[in-house]
Ligand SMILES: Nc1ncnc2c1ncn2[C@@H]1O[C@H](COP(=O)(O)OS(=O)(=O)O)[C@@H](OP(=O)(O)O)[C@H]1O
Ligand SMILES: [Mg+2]
């Protein structure tokens with residue numbers, strides 16, 4: 293069975309059958325899974341009285357502007373716009389521009405509050421003489437985006453302002469106070485291919501994620517399973533936002549009224565659809581395939597770059613997201629914080645492979661057990677069981 297990507301029109305081979313799935317209470321993992329789910333519920337209830345409305349409005353504005361900047365670059369991506377970081381991963385003028393813009397807007401919106409931002413990029417490579425041209429291009433992109441989106445009253449940023457705004461993202465985060473968490477472009481490889489990417493922004497308060505905004509400029513407004521990119525009626529560009537205790541909403545980046553979204557209610561794994569990374573180097577496709585086979589999933593994977601996967605799952609395009617990086621890879625908080633919030637507030641569960649809730653309070657890294665699994669409440673016990681069995685099988689086949 294071949295994998296699908298969201299660029300191609302997709303159809304579900306097997307439709308969901310709504311039936312009651314046994315809760316597998318004899319499974320030792322059932323307890324940790326239900327614990328993860330109760331922790332999410334308690335956190336939502338405790339936050340019901342807290343409001344982050346002002347922060348949410350600022351985050352939406354910043355993510356919208358960053359999406360505009362990225363769309364402009366993606367349309368006219370030049371080879372000279374792409375650099376290689378010291379870890380050999382790609383970075384483009386749009387990654388830097390998006391980070392500078394979001395950092396600048398958030399700091400400006402809350403002038404009297406201490407500002408802390410945990411973000412992916414830093415300015416080290418841009419401070420070299422050879423990259424002066426790239427820095428000038430980033431500065432122009434940031435200033436043009438501000439000016440062409442009604443912010444002409446802001447004095448244009450200098451090159452030094454841009455470098456400083458990028459470097460505000462060096463915070464270590466942690467369990468105390470408020471910290472913004474930003475991936476200025478998640479899925480840079482997808483962005484360069486013309487595929488999916490996301491601007492992912494979240495807010496941590498005392499170590500908990502309390503809001504998440506995901507701008508996915510190339511994600512279809514309707515389900516990825518019915519999207520046909522050759523049909524001009526099928527529009528793209530989604531903005532998701534979620535606040536603790538208040539649910540998840542989706543609107544078009546162009547500003548349609550928001551609608552509340554919810555994860556799929558499918559209880560039968562046979563009809564479930566699962567997402568995984570487009571890049572095989574980011575997540576083991578073999579292990580995912582073993583896991584879903586054990587569950588009885590019949591449909592091929594949907595391979596998609598970035599946290600757009602969390603967005604698609606939060607509105608029920610599919611039921612399962614599996615992420616199993618190579619051993620030793622340390623997940624960063626900006627790769628999951630916003631997506632986690634969008635799925636959790638839409639009624640889904642996000643845990644590590646052992647069923648533990650994700651802990652965003654430990655600094656820039658997540659440090660979790662083996663991998664990340666995401667699904668709805670009903671399918672989680674079966675998914676957890678399949679994950680444990682598959683990991684055991686993989687470990688014993690590696691030993692023999
Ligand atoms: N080796 C390895 N293993 C696991 N993950 C890795 C690895 N290398 C990179 N990354 C991170 O993956 C982020 C891209 O997210 P996805 O994996 O969902 O996208 S993709 O489908 O693989 O393109 C990507 O985020 P961006 O750098 O923001 O694009 C990386 O943080
Ligand atoms: Mg990322």
Ligand SMILES: [Mg+2]
Nearest residue numbers: 412475477478
């Ligand atoms: Mg990134």
Ligand SMILES: [Mg+2]
Nearest residue numbers: 381382412480
């Ligand atoms: Mg990167």
